[in-house]
Amino acid sequence: MTPLAITFADIEAAAHRLAGVAHHTPVLRSRTADDRTGAQVFFKAEQLQRMGAFKFRGGYNALSQFTPAQRRAGALAFSSGNHAQAVALSGRLLGIPTVIVMPTDAPAAKLAATRDYQAGQPGSAVVLFDRYTEDRAAMRAPTPAERGLTLIPPFDHPHVMAGQGTAALELIAEVxxxxxxxxxxxxxxxxxxxxxxxxxxxxGITVVGVEPEAGDDTRQSLARGEIVQIAVPQTIADGAQTQASGLLTFPVIQALVARIVTVSDTQLVRTMQFFAQRLKQVVEPTGCLAAAALLEGVEDWRG
Structure with missing residues (x-):
């Protein structure tokens, strides 16, 4: 069997790099959530992470391992928002210039935040493209070749994957x-x-993934036993508008994830309302995916 892209040791090492830099986000409880689901529910509040999402963990873990030459040349990232902000902020903290390619329909707030993180950083810039008519992969050919930028993908990279895994490490240590x-x-x-x-x-823990109904590429991929690519998903969960799982992430999902379920945009809206009304938390649609599956009864863990 081919080894998976990351090990537990990689996640522990990432936790050491992130110590004192990333926020140790709180675990929130809700009696209403427990009553509604018939289970004890723990919410890892990554919306309170630096730049507002777990993506900071992976971005910083990746950039912090750059060689001196890579640091001088800079980092390149493609993202609709959260990975863009994560790489831009990490670059600012580490003194690494960043070039971020974002779709023209990226949320305005995320575009503005990315530019703010790059402010005053020589060599840093945001490049916009139309995701429906342009191939962003083709766009990256001349600039990185000329500048020697190091590409940091939003998910399909061992350092990114290991950094994101620290969220579960913290959750389990606390709960x-x-x-x-x-x-x-x-x-x-x-x-x-x-x-x-x-x-x-x-x-023996059961790990369940949750995707938007319109963007169920991973669910389809698990069912077929191979990576399935779909059209750009039309969903309010803009952070989950991916078209396919990664070559590195998918084997891990196949090996360690029990199943993938989906939720609708309507269910995401209700879950956003739940967080706002009951926990007084502002959570973006993508961040509500997992909670929506539980609160809306897609997953039943009573008892």
Missing amino acids: GHLDALLVCVGGGGLISGCAVAANHRLP
């Missing part, structure tokens, strides 16, 4: 035993890292 871990799924960086961490700490 202890868990029967199941529900994880939001876009390209699979978060769930692959978390699955490795969870299965090492809690052998």
Whole structure:
């Protein structure tokens, strides 16, 4: 069997690099959530992470391992928002210039934040493209070749995957035993890292991934036993508008994830309302995927 792209040791090493830099985000509880689901529910509040998402973990872990030559040349990233912000902020903290390629329909707030993180950083810039008419992969050929930029993918990279896995490491250290871990799924960086961490700490745990209905490429891929590519998903979960799982993330998902389920945009909206009304938390649609599966009854863990 081919070894998986990351090990538990990689996640532990990432945790050491992130110590004192990333926020140790709180674990939130809700009696309403427990009553509604018939289970003890623990929410890892990554919306309170630096730049507002777990993506900071992977971005910083990746850039912090650059060689001196890579640091001088800079980093390149493609993202609709959160990975863009993560790489831009990490570059600012580490003194590494960043070039971020973002779609023209990226959320305005995320575009503005990315540019703010790059402000005053020589060599840093945001490049926009139309994801429906342009091939972003083709766009990267001349600039990196000329500048020697190091590409940091949003999910399909061992350092990114390991960094994201530290979220599960923290959760389990604080909560202890868990029967199941529900994880939001876009390209699979978060769930692959978390699955490795969870299965090492809690052998036998059930790891479930949650995608938007319109972007169920990973669910289809698991069913077919191979990576399936779909059209750009039309969903409010803009952080999960990926078209296919990664070559590195998918084998981890195949090996360690029990199943992938989906939720609708309507269910995501209701879950956003739940977080705002009951926990007084503002959570973006993509961050509500896992909670929506539980609160909306897609996953039943009563008892």
